[in-house]
Amino acid sequence: MELTSTWYLVLAAILFAIGTVGLLVRRNPLVMFMCVELMLNAVNLTFVTFGAELNDIGGEISVFFVLVVAAAEVVVGLAIIVAIMRRRSGTTADDISVLRG
Amino acid sequence: MELVVFLIAGFFAILGAIGLIASRNPVHSALSLVMSLFAVAVLFLNQDAQFLAAVQVIVYAGAIVVLFLFVIMLLGVDESEDLSIEPIAGQRPVALLVGIGVLVLSVFFVAVSADGGATGAESLTAPKVDSITQSSTVSATEQLTDDVPGADDEQVDGAENDPNINQLGRALFTDYVFAFEVTALLLTIAVVGAVLLARKPKGELAPMPDIVVRSAHSPSSTSSNSPDGDGEVAPADDAAAASTEETA
Numbered sequence: 254m255e256l257t258s259t260w261y262l263v264l265a266a267i268l269f270a271i272g273t274v275g276l277l278v279r280r281n282p283l284v285m286f287m288c289v290e291l292m293l294n295a296v297n298l299t300f301v302t303f304g305a306e307l308n309d310i311g312g313e314i315s316v317f318f319v320l321v322v323a324a325a326e327v328v329v330g331l332a333i334i335v336a337i338m339r340r341r342s343g344t345t346a347d348d349i350s351v352l353r354g
Numbered sequence: 355m356e357l358v359v360f361l362i363a364g365f366f367a368i369l370g371a372i373g374l375i376a377s378r379n380p381v382h383s384a385l386s387l388v389m390s391l392f393a394v395a396v397l398f399l400n401q402d403a404q405f406l407a408a409v410q411v412i413v414y415a416g417a418i419v420v421l422f423l424f425v426i427m428l429l430g431v432d433e434s435e436d437l438s439i440e441p442i443a444g445q446r447p448v449a450l451l452v453g454i455g456v457l458v459l460s461v462f463f464v465a466v467s468a469d470g471g472a473t474g475a476e477s478l479t480a481p482k483v484d485s486i487t488q489s490s491t492v493s494a495t496e497q498l499t500d501d502v503p504g505a506d507d508e509q510v511d512g513a514e515n516d517p518n519i520n521q522l523g524r525a526l527f528t529d530y531v532f533a534f535e536v537t538a539l540l541l542t543i544a545v546v547g548a549v550l551l552a553r554k555p556k557g558e559l560a561p562m563p564d565i566v567v568r569s570a571h572s573p574s575s576t577s578s579n580s581p582d583g584d585g586e587v588a589p590a591d592d593a594a595a596a597s598t599e600e601t602a
Contacts, residue, residue: 256357261397262464264364268371268390270457275375277449283380283426287387290418291371294394297410305401310525313518316406317526320413321537325544327418331425332551338429339554347442 261302268295280345282334286327293323359400367393384422388415405519 272292276285297316304312370390374383391414398407526534 254357256360257468259464259468260360260364261401263461264360264367264397266457266460266464267368268394269460270453271368271371271375273456274449274453275371277452278446279375281380283422284374284383287374287383287422290414291374291387291390294391294414297406298394298397301398301401301403301406305403310521313403313406313522314525314530316403317409317522318533318537320409321541324413324418325540327421328544328548329551331421332548335425335429336551 258302258306262299265295265298265302268292268298280347282337282346285346286330286334290323290327293319356400359396363393363396363400365393366390367397380426381423384419384426387422388419391415391419402518405522 269292272288272295275288275291279285279288297319300312300315300319302312304310304315367390370386370388370393373386374390377383377386391410395407395410395415398404398410
């Protein structure tokens with residue numbers, strides 16, 4: 254059996270789907286964030302696969318920027334979660350709907 | 355050999371992903387996420403993206419997951435969550451359905467693009483076969499550096515030992531330098547925002563205390579984490595208070 258890039262793409266799709274299910278099922282905002290990270294990682298795997306396949310460094314550059322955006326997003330998101338949790342500990346994602354902008 | 359590495363790493367990636375969404379304790383979830391990220395880093399290595407594999411381990415496993423663990427410990431939310439309660443009726447079957455739908459759709463599009471059929475694009479697997487038959491990364495590297503304008507030969511000769519990172523750096527600081535600068539701006543904004551948000555609110559940050567004070571009108575719901583009723587009562591009180599204020 255030969256390892257083609259289709260294998261990588263299918264694996265990335267599986268990881269993305271698992272992340273989607275986790276994001277929809279779990280109610281702890283921290284775990285939901287981790288699921289978002291997992292989905293971003295699946296997309297990164299797709300980028301690297303296409304970059305290697307098409308002999309283009311642009312795929313890896315894209316992963317670079319996705320990494321940076323993910324890091325910034327995690328920093329801000331965790332700060333929001335800390336600010337909320339400090340007020341009412343044990344908050345789930347359903348309770349945050351009270352906030353109303 | 356590459357196939358064996360792929361199978362092992364892919365197995366651990368999926369195992370970590372399932373552990374992430376299935377474990378009750380958030381700490382276990384974070385550690386499962388680390389396993390999945392490591393496996394994806396191995397897959398990056400398998401595709402000659404050495405620099406990204408290192409960055410993946412350093413930034414994701416080293417920084418982001420540690421940040422998650424730090425917040426979990428700081429807030430003390432590492433008790434087990436009761437997963438047997440389903441808060442919204444039918445949430446899990448629908449979520450599973452959506453997940454399967456996403457999976458089927460994306461695999462379908464991969465298959466279509468691999469066949470080169472419906473989109474009319476040329477086959478995506480064909481160049482891969484070519485690059486496999488080239489059998490050495492050096493020739494692929496030379497092919498790549500020929501495409502980069504202004505890359506002189508001495509640089510390419512020096513780059514043979516570590517082609518990937520040189521390619522990446524050259525592209526990042528020539529073609530994508532504007533995006534790189536914008537990235538710096540984004541990180542600065544993120545740091546400022548995080549500091550503002552995570553600071554203890556003393557007077558300046560008025561909006562957060564407002565919500566708690568208003569929901570305190572109903573006697574049972576003063577920050578007591580009452581599971582369901584709180585979310586229903588507080589907005590109604592809020593709207594009523596706002597309307598009375600307006601009429602007054």
